[in-house]
Structures are given as C-alpha cells and as structure tokens.
Amino acid sequence: MIGKYKIIALCTCRIQDGECHELVNELDQQLRNMGCRLFVYNCISKLNTNAEINAQISVFDIIDPSFCDAVVIHSYRFDNYEFCKTLAQRFLDMGLAVISLGETISGCINLEYRHKDGFAEIVSHMVKHHGYKDIHMIAGIKGNPYSDERIEAFRKVLQDNNILFDDSMVSYGDFWSVPAVAAVERLLKENKLPRAIVCANDHMAVAVSYFLQSRGISVPDKVAVAGYDGIETIYSSEPTVSSAGIFPSAIARAVCDAICSIFDEGSAGENIPLIPEPIINESCGCRSEKNGLKFNSSALYNELINQFYRFQDENVILSDISERIQQCDNFNDIADEMRKDDLMYAMTCVIKRECYDESINPEYDIQLHFGDDLFVLYDSDDYDNKRNMEESFISYNMNGRDIIPNLMNYLDYGRSFIFTSLTYLGKPLGYTCFHFSSYIPGNYYKIPQTVNMLSTALGGLRGLRHQHYLLNRVDEISKTDALTGLYNRYGFCTEYDNILHELGDRSMAIVMCDLDGLKTINDKYGHDNGDFAIRTAAQALKRVCPHNAACTRFGGDEMMAVFPCCGVENDIRAMFDQALDSINEASGKPYRVSASMGIYITQNGEKPGFDELIRCSDKLMYEEKKQRKAARG
Numbered sequence: 001m002i003g004k005y006k007i008i009a010l011c012t013c014r015i016q017d018g019e020c021h022e023l024v025n026e027l028d029q030q031l032r033n034m035g036c037r038l039f040v041y042n043c044i045s046k047l048n049t050n051a052e053i054n055a056q057i058s059v060f061d062i063i064d065p066s067f068c069d070a071v072v073i074h075s076y077r078f079d080n081y082e083f084c085k086t087l088a089q090r091f092l093d094m095g096l097a098v099i100s101l102g103e104t105i106s107g108c109i110n111l112e113y114r115h116k117d118g119f120a121e122i123v124s125h126m127v128k129h130h131g132y133k134d135i136h137m138i139a140g141i142k143g144n145p146y147s148d149e150r151i152e153a154f155r156k157v158l159q160d161n162n163i164l165f166d167d168s169m170v171s172y173g174d175f176w177s178v179p180a181v182a183a184v185e186r187l188l189k190e191n192k193l194p195r196a197i198v199c200a201n202d203h204m205a206v207a208v209s210y211f212l213q214s215r216g217i218s219v220p221d222k223v224a225v226a227g228y229d230g231i232e233t234i235y236s237s238e239p240t241v242s243s244a245g246i247f248p249s250a251i252a253r254a255v256c257d258a259i260c261s262i263f264d265e266g267s268a269g270e271n272i273p274l275i276p277e278p279i280i281n282e283s284c285g286c287r288s289e290k291n292g293l294k295f296n297s298s299a300l301y302n303e304l305i306n307q308f309y310r311f312q313d314e315n316v317i318l319s320d321i322s323e324r325i326q327q328c329d330n331f332n333d334i335a336d337e338m339r340k341d342d343l344m345y346a347m348t349c350v351i352k353r354e355c356y357d358e359s360i361n362p363e364y365d366i367q368l369h370f371g372d373d374l375f376v377l378y379d380s381d382d383y384d385n386k387r388n389m390e391e392s393f394i395s396y397n398m399n400g401r402d403i404i405p406n407l408m409n410y411l412d413y414g415r416s417f418i419f420t421s422l423t424y425l426g427k428p429l430g431y432t433c434f435h436f437s438s439y440i441p442g443n444y445y446k447i448p449q450t451v452n453m454l455s456t457a458l459g460g461l462r463g464l465r466h467q468h469y470l471l472n473r474v475d476e477i478s479k480t481d482a483l484t485g486l487y488n489r490y491g492f493c494t495e496y497d498n499i500l501h502e503l504g505d506r507s508m509a510i511v512m513c514d515l516d517g518l519k520t521i522n523d524k525y526g527h528d529n530g531d532f533a534i535r536t537a538a539q540a541l542k543r544v545c546p547h548n549a550a551c552t553r554f555g556g557d558e559m560m561a562v563f564p565c566c567g568v569e570n571d572i573r574a575m576f577d578q579a580l581d582s583i584n585e586a587s588g589k590p591y592r593v594s595a596s597m598g599i600y601i602t603q604n605g606e607k608p609g610f611d612e613l614i615r616c617s618d619k620l621m622y623e624e625k626k627q628r629k630a631a632r633g
Contacts, residue, residue, distance in 0.1 A: 043420070046078070339387075355430065422455045507601050576597055
C-alpha cells in the first residue's frame with residue numbers, strides 16, 4: 001500500500017499488442033473504482049526458453065512486498081510456463097497473493113482461459129447450427145500447445161456429431177495470414193475446398209475470407225469461414241467474421257472480483273474459469289449479432305496507414321535522438337536530447353548507479369538485479385516544470401524504494417504506470433516508467449520503440465565511456481612506474497613540459513632522492529623487501545611534495561620531484577624524514593628505510609632540460625651522500 005492506495009502489480013508481456021493494452025486499460029479503470037492503483041511490469045518481447053538469462057525480467061525486481069498488495073501474472077501472454085511458475089513462487093514466498101491469468105499454477109488463484117471450450121463452441125456452431133459436415137481446420141504452429149488444444153476441440157466436436165475425423169482435415173497456418181492463405185490455396189489446387197473452414201485465430205480467418213473472395217468464391221455462400229480470439233479486425237472484414245473470445249472487460253471484472261475476495265475474505269477460489277463467448281457474424285452464414293460494431297473499412301484502413309507512417313517517422317526521430325545521446329559528454333546533457341523532439345512525455349528514466357561509473361565494463365560487471373542505489377536520468381514532468389521556471393533539469397540520485405520521483409502526485413491524479421527494463425548486451429541498465437494520464441493506444445504502440453532506442457543509446461554511450469576510460473587507463477599506465485606509482489621517464493617528460501609551460505618567471509624546485517643501503521636489504525632480506533623499501537621512499541616523496549609536483553622514478557632506487565616553488569622547499573627534507581620514520585615504526589621490518597635527499601632551486605627563470613636535471617641530480621646526490629658519510633664518520 002502506498003498512502004491510501006492499495007497497489008496491484010500486473011506482470012505482462014508485449015503491452016504494445018492491442019489485446020494486452022486494452023486489458024490494461026479496463027483493469028486500470030476498474031481498480032481505480034475500487035480505490036486501488038495498477039502498476040504494470042512489462043517485457044517488450046517474448047522470453048526465450050531459459051528466461052532467467054533474459055535481462056528484461058529484471059523489471060520484476062522492482063516489485064516490493066512493502067508496497068504491493070497483490071500480484072497478477074498474465075501467464076498466457078508469456079508463453080513460458082516454467083518462468084511463470086518461478087515468478088509466481090517468488091512472490092508467494094514474499095507472502096503476496098498471486099493471481100495467474102491464463103495458466104494453472106500451484107499456490108495461485110488461477111483464472112483459467114478455457115480456449116478449448118471456446119473454440120469448441122464456434123466449431124459446434126458451424127456443425128450443429130449450420131449443418132456443415134465438410135469442414136476443414138487451419139491450425140496454428142505444429143506442436144504448439146495452444147494450437148494442439150484447438151485441434152483436439154475440433155476433433156471432439158466432429159466425433160460428437162458423428163463426423164469421421166482424419167488428419168487431412170487439418171492444415172497449419174502458423175497463426176498468421178500468409179501460411180494460412182497458402183494452406184487454402186493448396187486445397188483449392190487439389191480441388192479439396194471444403195464447405196466450411198474454421199481457423200485457430202482471427203488473423204488467419206480474415207486473410208482466408210479475403211483470399212477466397214479474390215478468387216471469386218463467395219463467403220459464406222460457397223465457403224463459410226470462422227475464426228477465434230475476437231479481435232476488432234473481424235468487424236472490419238466484409239463479410240464480418242464469426243469468432244469467439246474473452247472480452248477485456250470480462251477478464252478485468254474477473255480479476256477485480258478475485259482481488260475483492262482476497263481483500264475481504266483473505267482468499268478466493270483456486271480455479272476460476274474464463275469461458276470465451278461466441279461472436280456470431282456474417283462469415284458463417286448468420287446475420288451479425290452486433291451490427292453496431294461493424295466498422296468502416298476505409299476509415300480503419302486509413303487509420304492503420306496513418307499509424308504505419310507515424311511509426312516510420314517516429315523511428316527516424318528516435319534514431320536521431322539515439323545518435324545525439326551517444327555524443328553527449330555527460331549524463332546531465334541526455335535529458336535535453338530526450339525532451340527535444342516531444343516524443344518522450346509522461347515518462348521517467350531511471351538507471352543503476354553503477355551504469356554511471358565509466359570504469360565498470362558494461363559487458364561483464366553490471367549486476368543482473370536492481371538494488372537501492374538508483375539514478376534519475378530523466379523525468380519529463382520534472383523537466384517541463386524546470387523549463388517553465390527557466391531552470392535546467394539535473395540528473396540526481398534516488399533510493400530504489402521510491403520507485404519513481406513524484407509518485408504520490410501521480411497516484412492522486414490517477415495515472416497508469418508501465419515499467420519496462422532498459423537492457424544492453426544482456427545486462428539491465430535501468431528501467432523506464434510511462435505514466436500516462438489517459439488511454440491512447442498510440443502511447444502503448446510506441447513503448448517498445450522508445451525502450452529499444454534508449455537501451456541502444458545508453459548502452460552505446462556506456463560502451464563509448466568505458467572505451468574512453470580504458471584509453472585513459474592505458475595512457476596512465478604507459479606513463480607510470482608499476483612498482484611505485486610515480487611517473488616513469490616517458491610520463492615525467494610529458495608532465496615536466498607542462499610545468500615548464502606554466503612556470504613563467506617563477507623559480508622551480510628540483511628534489512632528488514636516493515635510497516640508502518638498498519643492496520644490503522636485497523642481499524640480506526630478499527628483493528621483495530628491496531621493493532618495499534623503494535615503494536616506501538616513493539610514497540614518502542609523493543606525500544611531502546605539493547599536489548602539482550611531477551614525481552618520477554628514473555633509476556633503480558633514484559627518484560626525483562619537480563614543482564614550481566611554493567614556500568615549502570626548505571621543509572621538505574625534514575618532512576620526508578618524518579614520513580619515513582612514521583612508516584618504519586608501523587612496518588615492523590627488521591631494517592629501517594632511509595634515503596638521501598638533495599634540493600636545488602632554479603634562479604632567474606632557469607628551465608633545465610631533462611638531461612640537465614639528471615646531471616644536476618647526480619651532483620646533488622653525490623654532495624648529499626658525501627655529507628652524510630662525513631657526518632657518520
């Protein structure tokens with residue numbers, strides 16, 4: 001529960017399909033009347049057999065029992081029963097009530113689509129009401145369970161009506177128009193055209209009806225046709241196509257009844273049947289029962305054409321946005337590119353904080369699940385509010401439990417919420433939340449376009465940023481001594497040129513450091529201890545020099561630092577000795593690390609070259625060691 005609203009989570013797949021977003025709209029409206037709010041968690045494409053490796057399913061990580069009151073899994077949409085079982089068990093283990101919509105899953109309240117019964121009803125209408133004995137079926141994909149159950153229903157109706165069934169009475173149309181038409185064309189060529197054809201879905205039935213009429217075969221006078229599913233296209237066909245289906249309003253009502261039972265009584269019946277209703281139209285030989293729903297075919301055709309061209313135009317724009325995003329220097333610039341073309345409205349984009357870190361390899365190191373550390377990359381409403389106040393939208397951190405910014409306002413306004421994962425190279429980058437204020441089918445059509453564009457754009461940007469990071473690291477490594485972390489000769493020469501360029505007329509300090517007794521440490525304690533001594537001296541030198549000093553190891557135990565004079569030059573030797581003393585006390589080594597140090601201050605804008613520095617260092621160290629030897633002796 002969030003505030004005063006109970007939250008119902010709907011897990012679904014391919015919300016861009018009409019039958020899906022129509023159901024979402026019906027369910028959203030009915031739940032609002034109950035004082036609830038619907039959160040939709042959507043995969044934009046079908047899951048593969050091993051759904052666990054599909055980054056799209058990371059969207060279900062956002063569902064949290066701390067705010068969610070019940071979960072509806074639209075199991076019929078996923079076409080992956082094992083995944084739905086796993087997902088359901090996950091929520092059951094959280095203590096949530098789970099409704100399975102379409103498939104029977106143990107432990108859930110199951111709203112069962114009785115497609116077999118529904119298909120049997122339309123076949124029975126053809127056989128019993130019209131008396132068609134010579135009847136043929138165009139099934140779906142061979143071996144598909146949904147197709148096979150409809151074949152079984154077809155066989156059973158024929159058997160109950162004393163019609164002998166054999167396999168030649170079934171062709172396969174793969175649930176689509178082209179293979180369905182090809183199957184009927186074969187029957188026509190073989191002179192085996194039946195008196196009636198019943199198709200496993202409406203797409204095939206509409207295509208078959210048009211094909212027959214294009215060949216001068218009257219529907220239904222010569223060949224009667226029926227389909228199944230009850231999609232709106234059956235009303236735009238001429239003649240209108242008979243079918244059967246479960247209407248979104250009836251499904252939503254059944255879901256809401258089950259939710260009411262959960263809230264009021266603590267549970268609902270385990271298995272609740274959803275029986276498809278026959279839709280009697282003209283293609284079977286009847287008069288349409290719903291003439292009022294007969295559409296203007298020309299108007300529908302024009303609308304489909306408009307949608308197609310809009311889809312093409314928006315794809316071009318989104319492709320351009322993708323290119324612009326990948327050229328952004330930082331994440332704060334991305335919001336400007338996303339809002340520029342007015343396509344990404346009523347939308348929030350949240351990414352994982354680790355995706356902001358360019359050092360993380362996007363192919364391997366990104367975690368598969370969402371945590372609490374998230375980053376609001378874009379929020380269209382917040383962006384518009386800032387723009388109206390002549391301010392800039394700045395991306396910001398967000399706790400994952402907040403889900404999206406401004407959530408309570410959206411809940412009060414009654415907005416719908418559709419969450420979809422952003423993925424790249426099989427890894428989740430974040431998620432989008434579309435929060436539409438009204439039901440416009442075009443909004444739902446564009447969800448996969450927008451999500452795919454953002455996934456590609458952000459994934460490409462992540463890749464480019466990581467490449468930039470790697471190039472910088474290679475450059476850094478090429479300039480750095482591996483043992484000490486100081487510059488090597490190549491790196492020092494580059495940095496020394498920068499110091500000389502910025503030096504002007506100021507003096508420059510040259511600090512030379514040479515380890516004492518390194519050979520003794522190596523011989524007595526081993527070269528790993530010798531390396532420790534070298535690293536210790538390097539750390540001490542780096543610590544006592546100013547932050548803008550160029551420190552280098554240019555020999556085995558010889559180190560040098562160069563920096564513009566800043567008033568600490570005379571203190572460096574004492575600071576260096578103190579740093580070594582501190583390290584020696586903490587190390588517990590049986591020897592003390594000590595080093596000789598010489599300091600030279602240039603005069604009158606003197607700018608020695610690298611070879612001069614080396615000669616100067618040799619002279620300084622010779623004098624330093626001579627003085628130290630004299631002091632000991």
